Amino acid sequence: MSEITRDQLMAYADGQLPEPERAAMEAFLAANPDAAADVALLQRQSDAIRTLFGPVGAETVPARLKPRRLAAEMARRRSRNWGWAAAAIVLVGLGLGAGWFARPLFDAQPISATLIADAIHAHAVYVAENRHAVEVGADDSEHLSTWLSNRLDTTLGMPDLGTEGFTLVGGRLLPGTEYAGGRAAQLMYENTIKQRITIYVTSALADGAPAYQFASYEGAEAFYWANARITCTVVGTLPEEQMRAVAGSVYRQLTEGDFGAGRPYRG
Amino acid sequence: MNDFLDQLETCVPALRRYARALTRNADLADDLVQDCLERAISRRGLFRPTGPVRAWLFTILLNLHRNALRASHRRGETVDIDMVPELSTPAAQPGHIALAEMARAIDTLPLEQKEALLLVALEGLAYKEAADILDIPLGTLMSRLGRARTALRALTGAPAEPHLRTVK
Known part of the structure; x- marks a missing residue:
């Protein structure tokens, strides 16, 4: 035991030195206060690390991390895949058709036209769905908000449209135009007579310039605006006045704080 | 199958703790653990190596974390204020x-x-x-x-x- 290596000191501090060497180490440390201080420091480092992060292991595990629930969800998703294949074919058809009829929207139009068209297509496709209208339901709205915020790289709260008589159904992530981050979030709301409106949000366009636009297409009204943080399109088939009230409320809630001191609004 | 899910479940607290320490962000950490568990569940039949489940899970988690870091490198990191x-x-x-x-x-x-x-x-x-x-x-x-x-x-x-x- 004349040669004590750094690794042996560390192994001792970690409680991983095998028995025969441990006894010799203890004798060595008793005679070498400097080495003993080193070992004590290593142990304090480990203590500090465990104090910092250990408590996480004792927290209640969120429901979404329960393996049984995950396995059940995955099985459900698999069985749904055939449905999705069929839906994809319909989507392509819709896209082709809508794209053809939406040509006027695209002719030498700014990117906002693409966003509005995407929002209207997404609206048309998903409001017709019943069981699969949304990917994450409103009962999990906190997760929905965190998830979509992460995916869009911005803070996205769920606007409260209770005053307008609408409650959140849920939301989903959609592919979007590459000019606005390549992803879009769709939030769906419903009133008591099953009328639905959707909110289509992407991260900001490259120029981040404020813009406002209103479009009406095939019976659907779309209110679009963009700022330095997001673009947002509210789509619905309600009477125009009611649409304006809803869109106004969404606008106020989603832009509040954007011009302030950077404090995120509360959705 | 259910045995396997039970084994996963006992590992979840440790995976969350480790992921939190790695990412320093509660949401990112839990997303990472969820991805890890889903991957483990979907691979349990064919790809699961013999040996302790815990070690295998940590390996999956570390790979996912490295991939995520690579993907988000340009975005800068977010640190949950609660975790500071x-x-x-x-x-x-x-x-x-x-x-x-x-x-x-x-x-x-x-x-x-x-x-x-x-x-x-x-x-x-x-x-x-x-x-x-x-x-x-x-x-x-x-x-x-x-x-x-x-x-x-x-x-x-x-x-x-x-x-x-x-x-x-």
Whole structure:
């Protein structure tokens, strides 16, 4: 035991030195206060690390991390895949058709036209769905908000449209135009007579310039605006006045704080 | 199958703890654990190696974390404000290392050192198991641990402080 290596000191501090060497180490440390201080420091480092992060292991595990629930969800998703294949074919058809009829929207139009068209297509496709209208339901709205915020790289709260008589159904992530981050979030709301409106949000366009636009297409009204943080399109088939009230409320809630001191609004 | 899910479940608290320490962001950490569990569930039949489930899960988690880091490299990191340790931690008392200082020091470690250090110091894994999870030889693990601890020691200002030389 004349040669004590750094690794042996560390192994001792970690409680991983095998028995025969441990006894010799203890004798060595008793005679070498400097080495003993080193070992004590290593142990304090480990203590500090465990104090910092250990408590996480004792927290209640969120429901979404329960393996049984995950396995059940995955099985459900698999069985749904055939449905999705069929839906994809319909989507392509819709896209082709809508794209053809939406040509006027695209002719030498700014990117906002693409966003509005995407929002209207997404609206048309998903409001017709019943069981699969949304990917994450409103009962999990906190997760929905965190998830979509992460995916869009911005803070996205769920606007409260209770005053307008609408409650959140849920939301989903959609592919979007590459000019606005390549992803879009769709939030769906419903009133008591099953009328639905959707909110289509992407991260900001490259120029981040404020813009406002209103479009009406095939019976659907779309209110679009963009700022330095997001673009947002509210789509619905309600009477125009009611649409304006809803869109106004969404606008106020989603832009509040954007011009302030950077404090995120509360959705 | 249900046995397998039970085994996964017992590992979840440790995976969350490890992921939180790696990412320092509660939401990111839980997303990482969820991805890890989903991958484990979908691969359980064909790809699951023989051996302890725990080690396999840590390997999956580490791979996902590295991929995510690579993908988000340009976006900069987000640190959940709740996870920033109390900035008002009182000055270190003799024999103690300030926790906030330690958290910041760990953040500055190169990823490979941080991964190794947290497996051993936080999760209490045996050197051999940690080396297997990281798929590196034992000697490499020891040298990463040694470098990590030397760096922490320098960053937490320990060597110059005489009171830190007292032995508990």
